[in-house]
Amino acid sequence: MKKIFSFVFFFLIFFTISAQKSKGASNNSIPSESNFWSDYPNEELADFLISKMSDEELLAQIFMFGWAGEEPSALLNQWVLDRGLGSVKVFGWNTDNTEKVAKSISMLQQEAQSRHLQIPLFVATDQEGGWIRHVKGDTTETPGNMAIGASQYPIDAYYSAYYISREIKALGINMNFAPTVDLYTNRDSSVINVRSFGEDAEFVGQLGSAFVAGSIAAGVIPTAKHFPGHGDTSSDSHVKLPGVYIDWEQAEKRELVPYKYLIAQNIPAIMSGHLLYPRIEQDPVSLSRGWLHDILREKLGFKGLVITDDMMMTGAWGYAGSSSEAFKRAIEAGNDIILSSRTAELDERLWTMNLSNIRSNPNFREIVTTAARRVVLSKLNYFKGGNAAPLYPEIARLKEQIPDREGQKFFLSQACRSITLYKKGTFPLQNNGGKILIVGPSDIAQGVESPFFIEAKKRYEGADSYKINYDGLGPIGIDWNGNQLEYMAGNYDTIIFYVPNEEGAAIAKRLKNCGKRVIILSALAPIPVMSGFDFADTILLGYSYSNFTYQALFAALAGEFEPKGTLPLN
Template identity: 60%
Template sequence: MFFKKIVTLLFAACAAVSVGFAKTGIPSDADFWSDYPDDELATALTERMTDEELFAQILMFGWAGAEPSDLLNSWVIDRGLGSVKVFGWNTDDIRLVAKSVKTLQKEAASRRFRIPLFVATDQEGGWIRHVKGETSDTPGNMAIGASGYAFDAYYSGFYINREIRALGINMNFAPTVDLYTNLDSSVIGPRSFGSDPVTVGILGEAFAAGSMDAGVIPTAKHFPGHGDTSLDSHGRLPQIDIDFSTLQNRELVPFRYLIDADIPAVMSGHLSFPQIESDGTPASLSKKFLTDILRNRMGFKGLIITDDMMMNGATLFAGSFHRAVTMAVEAGNDIIISSTTANLYDNMWTRNIERMRTVPEFKERVQDAARRVIEAKLKYFKSDNHAPLYPDETKIYESIPDKEGVKFFTEQACRSISVYKRGEAFPFVPKEGERVLIAGPFLSLFNEGRSRYPRADVFHFSYELKQDKSNFDSWNAESLAYVARGYDTVIINVYDRHTASIAKRLRNSGKKVIVLSIMSPVYVLEDFDWADTVLCGYSYSSYSFAALFGALSGEFVPRGEIPLGKHLFN
């Protein structure tokens, strides 16, 4: 009887082993490119990883120079870094960007699991365009909101991302689906599609679809919503004093659209909501926001990625960088971003590796995040539509700027132009002998203006006009007012509070004043009824200036609408 029980137990043990093997069926020498189901392969790889490999897989570092530093290369070669980010500091040479991406991917492929890198950037369009050089400088999200057409959002996402795909960039931190509800916002502004949650959700969903069709992973940001604050989380932690009901029925609406459309990634924001998280914990470090609300309540199944952890909004609350990273992981983030490449033995690394070895729950959370990252990579890189791992830098200019995109962005800019005030000078056709002055800080403003009004003179003023009469900018502004005396009509560009105050000096000048607003329109919504004509164009892109002057000169009838609820500025 005893022998029979032993045999029975052995058979049961063997059966258990057999079942365990059947669940994965993956041999020990399998790597990323082995042909197994994504979920099973991701699990098998993470089970074989060391603590160091697991933690490195959930990190994303950027580089500050024109090329990746030796330190960043060491992270990829020696540590198995999971992701890198292309920041906008040294990206004018797009061939060098492509070459750098290729080098980093080859280094990643040299490691034992051959797991490729996620290579990300912020190419939202409009104001935020981290990869510069010859990439398209587009009208941007607020221009899309002004046209109101989902196909403008879709094709913006498509052409913007088709360009960066050619460089080997496979993840874009866009679309921005923050609502423009605080008109004093200094960090969102024209990056937003507008103030209406449903419209923003529809346009964000369309942009993301265009991005995916172009072969680049989109990322909705900044969860749960950065629009209702005038503060920038780069400098300090913004507090948004709204209750959960308001959050649910306003800020979360666009994210719900994108989650229902299976957005593959969401970026968490360094934002405090004291009525919801009473101790002020930023959403990016909050398990309540990321696990309870985003994962469990809203049903999001993709990657959660932090905003840059070097921002003061995160580190000041946590007390240190390494503690902020720990909190971010425990809250539910799967990828942790740092714009600065950490030293190999930084506290961020050593303290969190030690925590993995002493706190089982923390290691389990890191392993879960790494598994999510690897499974997302498997689905992406083994699909039929992904960015090249090894881009050919010699052929970059065949794809950038996108030839089809150039035509589209011209048309999109025209659809966005909005008339805030229609005066006698609209459309503007100068009379015989009428003296016209075009004033602003952008060369494309003058080029497009002179192409329509070749007899016009131009006045260039600084980007940074201030109110302090003791400095050069004040002198520059006084000069503009003085020079304007010699003209009948002044076409002036307004793009912020400073330039709006300069334009207002022409209020009682007796001149015909035409205002061309770019970026956020809030600066002309406040007090410009005295101007003859006010047109809104939403970006400093040459496409937008061409469209503004095209509308002003009567080449087409502008039909865009300012995408801000009238209750916000009445």
């Protein structure tokens, strides 16, 4: 009898120990008073933290909200303090004062640290470089992705990400929604445009991989977008749901190629696009479990975070019928973080309905718990990895960190490598060939000269200026400016014309029969100057309106260096 008792006793002890090991941190191996910063293996600690979270905390951990003013609203503070919001997003409408951005981030992180588990916030932004630069203020306006594609050097992608990331990291921003690895396949796209590295899928994958490596080296989490590809549509998901009408075979050979590169590199995050590929799946990608689970995770092998694009875009809630239904479907599809540019009200249906779903639907609870654990584990790996952005930025040091001094030198050299001589005529242009008229953007502020003209006058001192506000010209504005320039052209030998868009190209084409030397300096997408300009003497492509690009364009035109950039489009 004693032997049987001993055997049973031993078996119970063995079973208990085995059960504890199998459950890991969710049992008593980690003291109940532990928190995010406790010294335990990340996998075990993630299980422990999830086991200690309420239903509200689980759901809040997978939400990311933005705020509209210069400083976080009282509502956003409530989400962080009372519910344990997992992430926040810094949008472009609250970033002119970089010191205020840093102070706001510090305050929000302090609030997160005041909670019982002390889980820090992911703080994200869109700092792609070039055209898309949500954190403004003192940060650097860089030449951007298409300029990197034109330089043909992956090291330019690496250091662009590195210096961009160093600036936002100093502010306490730890996640960047970049790189954009959409292919520039639709020439009419006003959404992707020069945000793309180019058209070749393999090359975009290589540059995207270099960008990711630079971001990680600087200590900021990169997020590739917009999965599986936004480049083959001219529609904007802010306004409506874009359709991409290609089949699986074409998507796999083209759109998905950059993601294969990035997944092989273990990219930590990917953004799902509000995009419809009707020949592959019937639901938008961001709301499709077929895309996010079956294709992205199972077929492509992605292990990191899936983050939605802004759920306030019409492409998301308009398709789902409401924001609450869109949030629910995004969660069910397999997104780990649901992004909203608008901070939800505390009792809004997108919260109450999904909280009710957690409590009534075991499958939904499992999906939310899996997502929350993935978020928490990502935070543990990042914040305990030794190279994380500070929770509390050093306000006193911001002036020496932003703009990045090393970055300024790099971005000028990178802009020079990108300049493309698309058509060569009387080139370079010396400042001794008669009267010159320079046509360019109007002053950026009253009494402040445009950087474009500052750079122009350094090389062509005696030149006259004609300034145009290129935004929203319309047919009347195009015609009026065209008439003015046709009349003025007779007084000059050379006209240097800045073309940033289709409207600018339409005005420039009015000089077709003026009989003068016309030099075209293209900014942003080169598409408007790639046809209809046989009359132009010289065409230089710059790909952005950053000061570095202006410096490089005029330096190249004046013969200070030989432009060797390559147009990254077929």
